[in-house]
Amino acid sequence: MAFLLRQISRSAEGREIVRPSRIEADRLTIGRDPECDVHLTDLAVALRHATVERSGASRLDVTAEGGLTLELNGRKVSSGRIELGTGGDIRIASHILRFMPTPAGSDEIAVDVERVTEGEVKLSKGDERMFSLASRMPSKRAAAWLLSILVLGLFLAWPIKAYYDRQNEQAIARKFHADEMWSSGSLSRGHAQLADNCEACHVKPFEAVRDQSCKACHTKVHDHANPFRLARARPDLDRWGKVKLAFQETFDIPPGRCVECHTEHEGKREMPVTAQRFCSDCHQSLKSKLPDTPLPDAGDFGTSHPEFRPAVLTRWNGARPMMQRVSLAEKPRENSGLKFPHALHLSKTNGVAQMARRLSGEHGFGQSLACADCHDGDPSGTRFEPVNMEEDCAMCHSLAFDRQGGTVRTLRHGEPAQVIADLRDFYRASPVAPPPNLGGIARRRPGEVMEARTRIQFTRGAGNPGRAAQAIRAVFSPGGACYDCHAVEARGPMDFRIRPVAFPVRYLHKGWFDHRPHQTETCESCHKAGASNSASDLLIPNLASCRTCHGGENARAEVPSSCAMCHDYHMDGGAPSMLIRQRVRGKKRDTTIAAAAPRGRGGGGNGR
Amino acid sequence: MASRWIERTDLGQGASHEGFLRHKRFRWLKVALLLSIAAVAGYAMIDVQPRHNGGSWYGYTLGTIGALLILWLTVLGIRKRAMTRGRWSLKGWTSAHVYLGLSLIVIGTLHTGFQFGWNVHTLAYGLMMLVIASGIYGISVYATLPKQLSDNSAGFTRPQLIDAVQKLDRQLQVAAQPLGVADTGLVLISLDDDPFRGGALRRLSGSYPNCRTARALAALRQRSASTSGPQADAAEAVVKLLERKCAILARIRQQMRIRALLEVWLYVHVPVTFALIAALAAHIVSVFFYW
Numbered sequence: 001m002a003f004l005l006r007q008i009s010r011s012a013e014g015r016e017i018v019r020p021s022r023i024e025a026d027r028l029t030i031g032r033d034p035e036c037d038v039h040l041t042d043l044a045v046a047l048r049h050a051t052v053e054r055s056g057a058s059r060l061d062v063t064a065e066g067g068l069t070l071e072l073n074g075r076k077v078s079s080g081r082i083e084l085g086t087g088g089d090i091r092i093a094s095h096i097l098r099f100m101p102t103p104a105g106s107d108e109i110a111v112d113v114e115r116v117t118e119g120e121v122k123l124s125k126g127d128e129r130m131f132s133l134a135s136r137m138p139s140k141r142a143a144a145w146l147l148s149i150l151v152l153g154l155f156l157a158w159p160i161k162a163y164y165d166r167q168n169e170q171a172i173a174r175k176f177h178a179d180e181m182w183s184s185g186s187l188s189r190g191h192a193q194l195a196d197n198c199e200a201c202h203v204k205p206f207e208a209v210r211d212q213s214c215k216a217c218h219t220k221v222h223d224h225a226n227p228f229r230l231a232r233a234r235p236d237l238d239r240w241g242k243v244k245l246a247f248q249e250t251f252d253i254p255p256g257r258c259v260e261c262h263t264e265h266e267g268k269r270e271m272p273v274t275a276q277r278f279c280s281d282c283h284q285s286l287k288s289k290l291p292d293t294p295l296p297d298a299g300d301f302g303t304s305h306p307e308f309r310p311a312v313l314t315r316w317n318g319a320r321p322m323m324q325r326v327s328l329a330e331k332p333r334e335n336s337g338l339k340f341p342h343a344l345h346l347s348k349t350n351g352v353a354q355m356a357r358r359l360s361g362e363h364g365f366g367q368s369l370a371c372a373d374c375h376d377g378d379p380s381g382t383r384f385e386p387v388n389m390e391e392d393c394a395m396c397h398s399l400a401f402d403r404q405g406g407t408v409r410t411l412r413h414g415e416p417a418q419v420i421a422d423l424r425d426f427y428r429a430s431p432v433a434p435p436p437n438l439g440g441i442a443r444r445r446p447g448e449v450m451e452a453r454t455r456i457q458f459t460r461g462a463g464n465p466g467r468a469a470q471a472i473r474a475v476f477s478p479g480g481a482c483y484d485c486h487a488v489e490a491r492g493p494m495d496f497r498i499r500p501v502a503f504p505v506r507y508l509h510k511g512w513f514d515h516r517p518h519q520t521e522t523c524e525s526c527h528k529a530g531a532s533n534s535a536s537d538l539l540i541p542n543l544a545s546c547r548t549c550h551g552g553e554n555a556r557a558e559v560p561s562s563c564a565m566c567h568d569y570h571m572d573g574g575a576p577s578m579l580i581r582q583r584v585r586g587k588k589r590d591t592t593i594a595a596a597a598p599r600g601r602g603g604g605g606n607g608r
Numbered sequence: 609m610a611s612r613w614i615e616r617t618d619l620g621q622g623a624s625h626e627g628f629l630r631h632k633r634f635r636w637l638k639v640a641l642l643l644s645i646a647a648v649a650g651y652a653m654i655d656v657q658p659r660h661n662g663g664s665w666y667g668y669t670l671g672t673i674g675a676l677l678i679l680w681l682t683v684l685g686i687r688k689r690a691m692t693r694g695r696w697s698l699k700g701w702t703s704a705h706v707y708l709g710l711s712l713i714v715i716g717t718l719h720t721g722f723q724f725g726w727n728v729h730t731l732a733y734g735l736m737m738l739v740i741a742s743g744i745y746g747i748s749v750y751a752t753l754p755k756q757l758s759d760n761s762a763g764f765t766r767p768q769l770i771d772a773v774q775k776l777d778r779q780l781q782v783a784a785q786p787l788g789v790a791d792t793g794l795v796l797i798s799l800d801d802d803p804f805r806g807g808a809l810r811r812l813s814g815s816y817p818n819c820r821t822a823r824a825l826a827a828l829r830q831r832s833a834s835t836s837g838p839q840a841d842a843a844e845a846v847v848k849l850l851e852r853k854c855a856i857l858a859r860i861r862q863q864m865r866i867r868a869l870l871e872v873w874l875y876v877h878v879p880v881t882f883a884l885i886a887a888l889a890a891h892i893v894s895v896f897f898y899w
Contacts, residue, residue, distance in 0.1 A: 032785055032792075043781060043796050046789035068789070128766045130804040131860075133868040133875070137808055140878045147883035155728040156890035160897070181728050182894035184662070202898040209899070244665055251899075266661070266723075277655070 001026050001054065001107055005038065008114040028052040028111075030092065038113055044093035058084045058104040084109065091116075155181060166199060185265040192268070201264070207252065214258040221570050233282045233289045261569075273578050276300065276553035279563040300552030301561050307543050310507035321502040328543070333536040337501040339485050342529040342539070345369050355396060363395045371523040378505075381516040386503040389413050399481060402426060411481065416498050419482070420472050427468035469494065507540050511566040512576050629747075631703035640707035644714040651718045661721035662729065663895075670719040674712060675888055678736065681709050682881055709743055712736065728894055732887040739884055742876035749870050757866045760859065769860050773803055776853045783849055786842040791831060795846055798824040798853065803860050812872060814865035821857055825850040 007019040023037050030038040031048040040049070050070055055061040060082040064070050071091035072080040082088035087101035100110040129135060159179040166177060174196055187195050194200045201213045215221075224230060237245060248255060261274065276299075282289070284299040296306035307329040314324045314335055326332035345352050346369060353368035360366065365373055374392040376385045387393070390413065401423075402409040409426075412418040475481050476488045476496040487499035524530055526541040550565075551557025564578040574580075626632075647670060656664040662671055684705045691698050716736050724730045764772070777799055784795040801820040810816065828850065832843035 034785075041781070041785060043784050043787075043792035043799070044789075047786075049789075128770065131766050131864050131867050133808060133811060133864075133871040135804065136806075136811060136868075137875050140875060143875070143879035144882035147879050148886040151731075151883050151886035152890065155731065155887060156893060159728075159890075159894065163897070179894075179898070181726075182898060183725075183727055184729050185723055185725055185727075198898060205897050206899055247665070263661075263663075266659070275655075 002109070003028050003037070004108050004110045006110070006112045008112055026054045030090075030097070038097065038111075040092060040095045040113075040115075042093040042095055042115070045095070049092055050090070052082075052090070052099075054109075055081070058102075060084060060088075060099065060109075062090060154178075163198070163205065183265060186268045187264055188266065189268055191264065208254075209257070209259050210254070211258050214262075224569050224571075229290060233286055233293075235281055235285070235289075273562065274564045274569065276562040276564075279567070279569075298563075300555070301563070302547060302551035302555040302557060305543060308508060308511075308540065310538070310540050311504060311509055312507070312538060313502055313504055316500070319500045321500075323504065328538070328540065332538055334538045336503055336535055337487055337499045338535050339487070340535040342532040342535075342537075344533070345374075346371075346524075346530050352396075359396065371527075371529065377515065382514045383505055384515070386505060393485075397485070411475075414498075416476075416482070416496050419475065420494065420496070423472050423475070424468045427471065472496075509573075510571070512568075512574075512579070513566070514575065514579075626699075628699045628702040629706065631699055636700075636704040636707040639704075640711035643708070644711045647711075647715050647718050659721065660718075661723050662719050664721075667719055667721060670715050674715045674719055674736075675892070677708055677712055677715070678884065678888060681705055681712075682885065685878070685881075706743070706747060709740055713740055728887060728890050732884065732891040735880055735884040735887050739877055739880050742873045742880065746873035746877060749873065753866050753870050757863065757870070760862045760866060762859070764859070766863070769856065769863070770803075772856045773853065773860070776849055776856065780846060780849050780853070783842060783845045786839055787846065788839065791828060791835075791839075791843060791846070794824040794827050794831075795850075797821075798850060803857055804864070808868065808872075811864050811868040814861055816861060819854075819857065821850060821853050825854060 001024070003023045003025070005021045005023060007021070009017045009019075011017055025037070028038060028051065029036045029048060030040065030045075030050045030052065032040055032042070032045045033047040036048060046065060046068055048065055049068055050062060050064045053061045053063070061079070062070070062072055062077075062082060063079045064077075067078075069076050069078050071077075071089075072082070073088050082090075082099050084099070084102040084106075085104060087099050089099070090097040094115050096112075096114055096116050098112040098114070100112070102109050159177075159182050162178040162180075166179075177196070177198075179198060180195075183195075186192075200216075201209045203210070203213060225233075245255065261278070280299040283295070283297060284304070285297055286293055286295055287297050298305050307327045309325045309327045310332075311323040312326050312332045312334055313321045314326065314332060315322045316335065316337070324332075344350065347353055348368040356365040356369045356373075357367060363373070373395075374387055376392070377383070378385050389397075394413075399411040399413060400408045401411060409422075411422060472494065475483070476490065477483055482488060482496075482498060486501070489497040489499060491497060518526075526545055527539040529539055532539060547557070549558045550561040551559070553560055553562040555561075562578075564576055566576065568576040568578075570577070650666060651660060654666050656666050661667055684701060687701055688698060716733055720729075720733055724733070761769075780795055780799060784792050787795070798821040806816065816822075825847065828843060828847050832840065832847055835843050
């Protein structure tokens with residue numbers, strides 16, 4: 001009984017090397033132990049891995065050591081048997097033992113032992129490139145292609161498709177459109193609702209935004225000036241300006257578009273404040289470009305602004321007040337038709353002040369009269385209401401001349417014919433001379449001298465036969481109730497007329513002035529009323545007065561002021577848009593947002 | 609290949625070698641600085657209404673310069689394949705690539721007018737900055753890591769390191785023969801180990817907490833403490849071999865880590881450059897499309 005072992009290995013060239021041996025035994029031990037009959041050097045093989053024992057004429061019993069396994073004819077088992085007639089394979093780790101078919105009763109069993117995975121080398125010297133990261137990374141070229149296609153698809157093709165999708169949409173859908181990824185910034189607050197509607201402004205691809213798009217909605221904004229004159233007024237292009245113009249023409253961008261100033265996609269904010277240069281580029285030397293312009297040249301407010309030219313009531317055409325724009329440098333006089341010395345009324349020591357104190361309980365005066373006692377602001381606080389006789393003067397200047405029981409009769413203000421009639425009637429009805437009080441027909445003016453004068457006037461009228469006529473003449477004569485405030489025209493012996501009176505409510509029509517943000521100042525710090533003895537003094541503060549606080553855009557003045565603080569490019573009668581925007585934002589300067597007054601109206605309401 | 613560009617003037621090879629950073633006494637550094645200063649000065653002095661942004665004339669100018677620069681800088685990828693000398697030597701070209709690439713930080717940022725958003729424009733800017741940042745990283749590792757690489761190799765070439773592992777594996781095969789199957793199982797774990805196993809992240813971190821050889825070593829040490837007889841000697845020999853293998857593996861891994869750190873920037877720099885050019889194209893087309 002013997003096993004004929006053939007240990008087969010292969011040379012580097014693949015040639016088979018066979019080492020035969022013969023083991024005379026019924027039992028064959030297999031293991032890594034050199035003492036085993038079949039010595040397998042594989043470390044996965046146990047020292048004593050298995051035994052193969054002849055158990056009959058044609059049968060071999062195969063048994064693995066306790067707990068170990070082997071592969072018998074491809075099946076993993078711990079024990080089994082091989083029919084010698086058909087032969088069989090045992091595989092242990094990397095070795096295979098082939099038991100050749102043996103006729104029953106044969107004494108010799110041939111077994112081939114071969115290491116099947118021999119020659120498998122895990123490492124080679126060529127693996128040097130495995131040190132490089134390239135062995136573990138996708139190729140750079142593939143990544144480059146992938147990323148480029150991804151970016152082009154997502155950020156170029158998809159938005160272009162979105163543009164054409166929009167063309168086919170019936171209504172502007174609020175869904176995401178890929179071309180929103182092209183938007184360089186949010187639209188301003190005013191245009192926020194156009195965020196989903198790119199074509200509202202970008203009408204045609206590759207065509208710069210045109211003014212027509214703006215004017216489709218902004219129908220009421222008027223031009224700054226006649227476009228032809230505007231073009232002529234522009235400063236000459238320097239070489240750089242010509243280069244820019246050439247570029248604009250190359251890229252089909254018309255000059256002077258709305259969007260040059262009204263830039264968009266700058267974020268959720270309002271238009272930035274217009275820089276002074278924007279105005280001064282043309283207005284600094286407007287005369288040289290447009291010799292016929294009535295506008296004086298104007299630049300920086302602090303250094304090159306012309307003196308204010310308010311619309312002053314200079315003369316009358318019959319009953320019509322005639323307004324004329326006159327520079328304050330010419331010291332214009334105002335012809336309101338009223339006599340009113342501000343200094344007298346604002347004195348802190350004279351009889352007016354005494355009377356103010358006496359009437360303080362009734363009208364809320366202070367120690368003397370103040371501006372606000374007679375001048376009332378308009379509801380917006382921007383300007384002042386015209387002075388009104390009944391409300392503002394009559395607190396002191398009563399026209400009462402008679403008292404019947406509890407009823408006080410007053411002369412009709414503004415109706416001289418009625419005054420004459422009332423006085424005639426009074427003297428006819430009361431032959432007894434003395435009127436109920438000294439104030440009678442005279443204004444109740446304070447002070448001993450005034451009272452005495454009124455008494456004399458009255459006595460003159462009462463003591464003479466034509467006393468009614470006397471009283472009427474006295475009223476319309478110096479010292480009389482009408483005469484002291486109004487210009488009286490005597491057209492006949494008993495025909496007196498009062499010249500009409502008017503006050504402009506707005507003097508500066510081309511610039512904006514708002515009293516409300518100036519409330520920190522006293523009235524007299526700008527309006528020199530305390531030193532004015534005549535109503536014809538124009539108390540509008542001049543340029544120098546404003547410059548005590550306001551300077552040019554970049555001045556170190558208390559209030560640096562660009563042109564836009566008082567003027568507007570698209571001007572209407574209201575506040576400049578810069579101030580409105582700042583007010584809306586709740587920032588910086590306060591101003592009044594009032595409906596614009598109709599343009600071109602000269603004077604204000606008429607006071608009487 | 610990396611160390612080729614690095615300063616060697618101090619190493620006594622003569623003044624003939626001048627790194628690309630110092631090329632022609634920093635000629636391109638000066639050009640780039642001049643360009644950047646001019647761009648900043650222009651930004652500060654030119655009063656663009658109503659404010660600086662990419663759409664002002666100055667913004668368009670900077671944008672055009674920037675886009676042309678990006679395209680020119682990309683051409684280095686082709687230019688580098690031809691080593692030439694002379695006025696427009698590859699070294700000079702590389703020097704210009706580095707310094708002009710850095711000046712793009714200034715030009716590109718000023719072109720934005722500091723207006724950023726979630727849009728294609730900022731995407732292009734972000735990609736550009738990513739490319740530049742990876743380039744800066746590349747320059748910095750080229751300046752420091754090659755020295756580490758040669759220090760770490762301790763005179764071994766890479767094939768020698770592989771060879772060492774193979775020899776140790778063969779010795780382990782032999783030395784472990786007397787061991788029982790439980791012990792040899794551990795040795796096999798180490799033998800089956802591929803020194804180059806692990807992905808890019810593992811390479812970059814250089815940390816291999818699940819190293820099979822280290823695991824086998826730890827387990828065998830524990831077992832060999834309780835082994836006696838002839839097997840104890842074999843176990844001891846195997847433990848020593850595994851210790852040597854661990855040391856060699858550590859060296860290989862350190863080599864791979866340094867190589868990875870040296871090479872990884874190109875995997876950002878190159879693909880993102882092409883993504884940047886694509887984004888740039890989208891950026892420019894979008895501006896003119898909605899003009």
